[in-house]
Amino acid sequence: MKQEPSLAEPVVAQVLPWQQATIEQLLRLKQKQQLPHAILIELKTRVDSRSFGWQLVSALLCQNIQADMSPCGKCQHCELMRANNYPDFTFTTLVENERTHKLNKDIKIEQIRHLIHQLSLTPNLTGGKIALIYPAEKMNKSSANSLLKTLEEPADNATLILLTHNAGRLPITIRSRCQVRTVNHPKAEVAKNWLQTKGLEAEAIEQYQEVAHADAQLALQLYEQDFFQYLQAFRDLLKQYLNNRIDVVAVFNSIKERDEEVLRLMIRNTLLSFIYHQLETPLQVSEKNKLLDLINLINHSNFMLQIEENNLNLQLQFEDVLISLKQILNRGKNHGRTQSGDSVAQHKG
Ligand SMILES: [Zn+2]
Incomplete structure (x- = not known):
């Protein structure tokens, strides 16, 4: 892979309130040195969630995490993450086809091989090796099979995070080897408060939440569009x-x-x-x-x-x-x- 896809682009400063608990739980495990080698996080939202991936990885690496689970943005690790230059982090996602310049429909086996190789290297910094695959349900069969071997024999000090909108589309062999978490849609009251801070009136909140099936992030996107x-x-x-x-x-x-x-x-x-x-x-x-x-x-x-x-x-x-x-x-x-x-x-x- 010549070009590393960037995860740093879509950064929003704040972790969404209903995503905090998941990050918090994983941080607590990390502090106890019990962070699993493989974590599968299913996001119920249909909205592009690279920013959540970025927040999560940054939080796991940050040396000075904030009360709302946001990374501090100032420590060495945060700065490297922001510059998309963290030496021990690999992000695997859908990339553009070099010939057609369209986004590939699946995550290719070469990408997974690259990720596996990266995870096997000795970490440069103290945080250990970390890799993120998003959207993980886009791995094709051979990619998933290739990843399976790594899940069976994980490298020391390596963390693999699979982020998906549809865990059911991942092979059961992969799911069963990961610790699984779910980020659900926010409760109505939480969604309402959040959408209010984004400038929606009560009537609009009701309308958009209905059409978005309670997916508050989607509701906001639809409102903005x-x-x-x-x-x-x-x-x-x-x-x-x-x-x-x-x-x-x-x-x-x-x-x-x-x-x-x-x-x-x-x-x-x-x-x-x-x-x-x-x-x-x-x-x-x-x-x-x-x-x-x-x-x-x-x-x-x-x-x-x-x-x-x-x-x-x-x-x-x-x-x-x-x-x-x-x-x-x-x-x-x-x-x-x-x-x-x-x-x-x-x-x-
Ligand atoms: Zn930091």
């Missing part, structure tokens, strides 16, 4: 598409710059509103099918739009969902027409 305004713009376009005024590619092009997570939420939210609308209208037989079809489409799209997990092309998946939606909505209309048409034909017959 003005999610509901984009949602409205998307729905206006969708209406035009359903009325045959623009094609599905035009809808996608208008929103393709959005974050994938936001895109998924927009689709989900919109499909749900069609269902609510359907529930409010008096049900006829053909409408019942429509409702079921819409519910099926939500389930289907939840699966299809997990793009990074099924490796399919997001645009095609997205278009597929919209085309299906149109078919379902039109099928209802056509059913009505066909049935009345049939009945006219029967009367004639």
